[in-house]
Amino acid sequence: DTGVSQNPRHKITKRGQNVTFRCDPISEHNRLYWYRQTLGQGPEFLTYFQNEAQLEKSRLLSDRFSAERPKGSFSTLEIQRTEQGDSAMYLCASSQTQDYGYTFGSGTRLTVV
Amino acid sequence: GQQVMQIPQYQHVQEGEDFTTYCNSSTTLSNIQWYKQRPGGHPVFLIQLVKSGEVKKQKRLTFQFGEAKKNSSLHITATQTTDVGTYFCARGGNMLTFGGGTRLMVKP
Secondary structure (H helix, E strand, O other), X not given: OOOOEEEOOEEEEOOOOOEEEEEEOOOOOOEEEEEEEOXXXXXXXXXXXXXXXXXXXXXXXXXXEEEEOHHHOOXXXXXXXXXXXXXXXXXXXXXXXXXXXXXXOOOEEEEEO | OOOEEEEOOEEEEEOOOOXXXXXXEOOOOOOEEEEEEOOOOXXXXXXXXXXXXXXXXXXXXXXXXXXXXXXXXXXXXXXXXXXOEEEEEEEOOOOOXXXXXXXXXXXX
């Protein structure tokens, strides 16, 4: 399978706990993006990487959120001290360059209880 | 922020009827992309439009980019139940900015 892979598919956590999600992009793709989507809304941009460099972060990304892409391959998104408002689908996408279509993964659905 | 607005938010059609969703921006778009998200699925890339007045077709789907590059539309001819899902436009740039989507429901 050469698509974008995200793990886990589902995560239920208690408020205040830390969670980490992983994204494995398509190997030839330099760019990797994280989005968040809530029910009935379009995906909201969180952050993106070109190779290992994190080039932009949304104002939505509070200090509790951190993302890494060591060695420009897979990426992780960590949320510290989760809140109920963090409950959402977290989508990862990759693309060859800026103006190519994105390939999205199946997402990680986070539920904070 | 530089958002794109989509209308309508929802559309119910009878199978075989046509469907159109519109995407509008207050600022000029460098390019626009369209995605389809099936219920319970993830967004899937359909097409990118770059040139003013561009029209592209994919089988029953017709995509248009406005002359002023501030609006775009997706038209589906003779809808089928397989067309069900939410259609998003997204403005291009360093990263995509998505509209709110149009949810299409097709009655067989």
